[in-house]
Amino acid sequence: MSGEGQYYAAKEMLAEAGLHCTEPRLAVLSVLLAAERPLSKKQISERLDERINKVTIYRILAAFCEAQIVHKAFTQGRAAYYEPGHNCGAVQCHPHFTCTSCGDTHCFLGKTLPLVKAEAGFVIQRQQVRLEGLCPDCV
């Protein structure tokens, strides 16, 4: 299976997050951990060995976000993309670059911008930086 190497890491993460350890949850988390970029529900499904009902996948992702082990990195088109929360600070993770030609997304680790200074009266809880352009393959 695609997320094979991440299977035991996933098991530990679920336990630590206080989430029941079920097959579908292990499978989804393994896929996310094995991916080098945020994935949509569709992409997750494609990487699963045994099919999991889409409602279940959405509920698993919601539970992961609730437990803070995963977060919505961005939405592209009309789909949300999810990634594990490691590499990510409380207020922002790294910028995400999406190629306008091939559609591929890359995590720009280490390119994090400073935080916007909030206007008077506002409290900023999350900051998200999205980039669009051409990737090396498409330039």
Next chain:
Amino acid sequence: MSGEGQYYAAKEMLAEAGLHCTEPRLAVLSVLLAAERPLSKKQISERLDERINKVTIYRILAAFCEAQIVHKAFTQGRAAYYEPGHNCGAVQCHPHFTCTSCGDTHCFLGKTLPLVKAEAGFVIQRQQVRLEGLCPDCV
């Protein structure tokens, strides 16, 4: 009508952009110009005096984006939000703040961040900064 004061400005913008000047286009652009924040198709419809078919609204927005007089500022939930391109540089406009409590969006004009330095081989064409948190009414 809501966008009344913007009606003649809209007329000029269409002419300058080389777009045919039709009633639906004038109406949609007037609404966008009168708004102080990006609007979804739904919000645009609600502010129109005479109803315009939704397909037409989407096509008008696509034409405006193509002509660069409007751009997609961000997507929230599963809907895209559009705003006129004034106040906006070629690569990025200002950050957009959305309140997690009331859902309102505010343009943080004057709070623009520096551009991410592209990783080797990448060409960045657009940068977008999204903020989430609590607005003054909801703190």
Next chain:
DNA sequence: AAAATAATTGCAACTAAGTTGCATTTTTGT
């Protein structure tokens, strides 16, 4: 000004992402 041409609009039907209610199955604790 009328006709021809090109662009825009509207309608119906469709797609894709995500959600809700409820019955069934799986986990967990005893």
Next chain:
DNA sequence: ACAAAAATGCAACTTAGTTGCAATTATTTT
């Protein structure tokens, strides 16, 4: 092994957006 609680699956639904095509409106040509 057994009961209670939680998670899963299915069907049906909602919402945002898209596509094909016919009808309308704007522009150009005669």
